[in-house]
Amino acid sequence: MRGGNLDPREEPEKLACAMSANAVAFIQGELLPETAARFVRHLDECAHCRDEVRGASEVLGRLAALPEPCEEIDLAPRVMTAFARALATESARRTRRLRALSGAVAALVLAAAALAWLRVPGRTNAPAEPAPPPAAPAAPATVGASAGATADALLWLARAQEPSGAWSASRWGGRPEYDIALTGLALLALLNDATEAAPTEGRDAATPRAARERARAYLLSTQGSDGRFGPEFAAAPYNHSIAAVALIESFGCSPEESLRAPIDRALAYICATQSPAGGWGYLGSPGEEPNTALTCWPLQALVLARALGRPGLDDAVRGGFAHLARVADARGRLGYRRAGDFLYGEDTLAPMGALCVLLARDASPLPRDVRARLLDTVMLAGVARKNGGDLYRDFFLTAALEALPPGRGARVPEDALRALAARQVRAGAERGSWEPRDRWGSAGGRVYVTSVAALILTAGERAERLSRWAARS
Ligand SMILES: [Zn+2]
Structure with a gap:
């Protein structure tokens, strides 16, 4: 009988792929070329890392889209969860980058909250204004x-x-x-x-x-x-x-x-x-x-x-x-x-x-x-x-x-x-x-x-x- 805490069904977090630590740096284009190439090949086989890249990319996509109206009010908990996970990595370089990024995320959370608030009053009865073009x-x-x-x-x-x-x-x-x-x-x-x-x-x-x-x-x-x-x-x-x-x-x-x-x-x-x-x-x-x-x-x-x-x-x-x-x-x-x-x-x-x-x-x-x-x-x-x-x-x-x-x-x-x-x-x-x-x-x-x-x-x-x-x- 194996030790219970090694069973993947019981400890999914511990067994999450170590390569996923690359996700944020990958999206920001900060991996060395050979590391990036290896990570791309790895993404082909690893659903967990694809999820990590997608999650981080959505966060960064929203950061880039500010001050566009934020459609999802529940963004803040999700962002914080993503960063709690990301901060668990140990590289000093990574930590420096994440500090800078988490400042931006804090600003995003505030902005999202402000936009959510601003949008409430006119939300249901505002005239049907043409939506801003997506691009x-x-x-x-x-x-x-x-x-x-x-x-x-x-x-x-x-x-x-x-x-x-x-x-x-x-x-x-x-x-x-x-x-x-x-x-x-x-x-x-x-x-x-x-x-x-x-x-x-x-x-x-x-x-x-x-x-x-x-x-x-x-x-x-x-x-x-x-x-x-x-x-x-x-x-x-x-x-x-x-x-x-x-x-x-x-x-x-x-x-x-x-x-x-x-x-x-x-x-x-x-x-x-x-x-x-x-x-x-x-x-x-x-x-x-x-x-x-x-x-x-x-x-x-x-x-x-x-x-x-x-x-x-x-x-x-x-x-x-x-x-x-x-x-x-x-x-x-x-x-x-x-x-x-x-x-x-x-x-x-x-x-x-x-x-x-x-x-x-x-x-x-x-x-x-x-x-x-x-x-x-x-x-x-x-x-x-x-x-x-x-x-x-x-x-x-x-x-x-x-x-x-x-x-x-x-x-x-x-x-x-x-x-x-x-x-x-x-x-x-x-x-x-x-x-x-x-x-x-x-x-x-x-x-x-x-x-x-x-x-x-x-x-x-x-x-x-x-x-x-x-x-x-
Ligand atoms: Zn992986």
Whole structure:
């Protein structure tokens, strides 16, 4: 018979993982790189440490969000519990840091109490004021780090546009079959034009506004009688669904009646190509299974169109989410064709799926536990701050992080945005663009890298807009 006090069921606190002492330092980016890498690997296997990181990240997320109204009045006991646990560690460095942090926490507790009190009188009978945009607290930092970089990027995109209104992948180092998808990405980037209010210099000038109009016209010109944008080939669904997302978002930004019918036809094509199991896959091969990388684009188009008031999409949306639920594993990761299948790595699919979930708001038909684990995975990925080799992943990760409800964990770290802005070409003919050096640069070329980089820098602005639409639906 073993000693009773060694039984894990009786002494869960003592047997909690020793690695969890790293959680706070990890979130604050203060671990040595090799320790951080080890801890990230450990997080894969240790639910306790994931909980610790999530708890600490929520606390720090709320600290960062001050003086935003604090939604949860019961925060104080939770914060104090978290710190009682954290203070049990012995490192002098840690103790110094926690002292500084606990001062901030004390301020947070006071602020939360004050806000709770201030909010009581007007709480039930206040007029329904528009809620502050979720990304508002992050906006000054984002703008500060990147406003100039964004403006330069959009000007480069406007100048790189072909007379047809397309962007040519092959002219800028990419593969020509994806011109339509590229044009969609560039149009999405151009929708975040910080100089929107400035007087336009005329339609022929290479301004972001004129470039947007030409891009829209080009995409519409590629639509066939079945509603598909671009030629038919195996990967045509990428071209089609990225173009559809761009046109739908464009319609949401400035509703033009002439876009309505083409968007309807594009949505009909998306519904017609959905697999019986709910996802989307490559065209042409019978029995081709749907995959998550492709599915998230048409699903995003459907969710956005529905948020903007397009009826009749519920079944198709439900099918898309059924695919996500089918490929989710117990840790909240999404597989490529099924759970645990990470053909192209596991980093990108969870943020892609999470963005759809967040944009669908509470109408997301994912089971609650799948949804919660997926959002946790994205939050942890944001905290881990992997660096810059895959801008396509970072595009979805920043979009999902910015779309997380306020107070839920991580935000896009400003230093990551600064690092991205620092890699921008600063002089010469390609000023404002990025070198196509990331993981997908050889497929997408300079237009792709520059569009996606601009979308990362403006992720807060875009998330604010998309969340506003989602809240209306
Ligand atoms: Zn652990």
